[in-house]
Amino acid sequence: MAPFGKIYSYPGNFRVDRAQVVAAFNGLEVPLAENFKVRVDNQTPEFLAKFPLGKVPALECADGFCIAESAAICYHLARSGPKKDQLLGADTKTQSLIDQWAFFAETELVANILPPAAMVYYKIIPVDSTRYEQSAASAERALKRVEVALKDGQKFLVGDNVTLADILVGGGVFFAANFLLDAEMRKELPNVVAWAQRLAALPEFKALGEFKLLETRIKS
Numbered sequence: 001m002a003p004f005g006k007i008y009s010y011p012g013n014f015r016v017d018r019a020q021v022v023a024a025f026n027g028l029e030v031p032l033a034e035n036f037k038v039r040v041d042n043q044t045p046e047f048l049a050k051f052p053l054g055k056v057p058a059l060e061c062a063d064g065f066c067i068a069e070s071a072a073i074c075y076h077l078a079r080s081g082p083k084k085d086q087l088l089g090a091d092t093k094t095q096s097l098i099d100q101w102a103f104f105a106e107t108e109l110v111a112n113i114l115p116p117a118a119m120v121y122y123k124i125i126p127v128d129s130t131r132y133e134q135s136a137a138s139a140e141r142a143l144k145r146v147e148v149a150l151k152d153g154q155k156f157l158v159g160d161n162v163t164l165a166d167i168l169v170g171g172g173v174f175f176a177a178n179f180l181l182d183a184e185m186r187k188e189l190p191n192v193v194a195w196a197q198r199l200a201a202l203p204e205f206k207a208l209g210e211f212k213l214l215e216t217r218i219k220s
Contacts, residue, residue, distance in 0.1 A: 004028040004080065005061035007073070008047070010038045015070035016057045018171035020207035022074045022164065026081020030059065071106055071168060078164050087164045097158045101165030108145070109172040112138040113180065120218040121179045127220055136180060136217070143173070143181070143189055150191035155198065162202065170199050174208045182217040 004023065007030055009016045016032065023030045041047060042054045050066045051058045058068045059076065067076055078087040089095035115135040119127045146169060149157055157165040173181065173196050186193055193211075200211040 001027075001029060002062060003031060004077075005030050005059050005065075006033045007031070007057050007059050008033045008036050008042065008051075009057040013057060014171050014175040014208070017174075017207040017209075018167055019057065019059070019070065019073045019077055021167050021171070021205055022077040022087065023081075024204040024207065025083045025087060025162070026077060028077060028081055030077065033060075071102055074164060074168060075102075086161050087167075089158070089163065094158060094163075098163050098165045101157050102168050104142070104145070105165075105168035105172055108142040109139065109169060109176075112136075112142060113172055113176045116180055117175070120220060129219075132219065139176065139180060140185055140188075143176075143185070143192055146173070146195075147189050147191050150195050154191075155195070162199070162204075166195075166199060170196060170205070171208060174200075174211055177212040177214055179214070179218040182214045185217070186213070 007016050007019060009032060011032070020030060036042075038056060042051070042056055042058075047058075048054055050060060051068045053068065055068050057070050057073060058066065059073045060066050067073055075088075078084060087098075089098050112135045116132050116139075118125045119132055146157070156162055157169060173192065177196070181189075196211045199205050200208070
């Protein structure tokens with residue numbers, strides 16, 4: 001089968017990993033564009049003609065359709081295959097719950113994970129202890145919301161199967177496990193841990209890698 005499209009990004013971008021999990025559920029192949037150099041190739045007139053902000057990740061489909069913004073890419077991939085109803089919901093209330101978690105993933109979880117990531121994981125900005133602690137506290141607050149949603153034996157965030165909600169939120173949780181979600185924080189999040197391990201065991205989640213059990217969070 002020919003690739004559904006290609007994603008422009010830098011290697012190791014968890015936002016791309018989430019998109020590839022969605023693609024895996026729908027049997028779509030969406031590899032990274034080969035030999036793509038961030039801050040070089042995404043500033044060319046050719047790239048900007050397709051993606052005017054020059055942001056990555058960006059998806060170019062085989063039919064020429066182009067779309068940016070990582071959550072929008074995931075939605076497009078979810079709509080483009082046989083698992084559409086499972087991933088996005090078959091009725092309006094289920095769809096709205098999935099949308100709620102999608103917005104939550106971007107505004108409450110990822111937005112608070114990224115500042116510590118930039119400081120101690122990517123090391124692209126100086127460590128600001130005050131901002132780090134504020135972001136870590138906000139990320140923990142968001143994770144406790146996920147913990148509540150998974151109480152009483154609930155296996156997935158919406159319904160009885162994996163949906164886009166699990167993929168978008170899970171992508172952030174898996175990423176945070178590399179540097180922030182340590183043993184101390186996990187004590188308050190047993191349901192989140194069990195859920196993440198459940199997702200990690202699914203073959204479609206291979207792109208996210210293992211769910212790491214970090215002992216102590218990275219602060220420098």
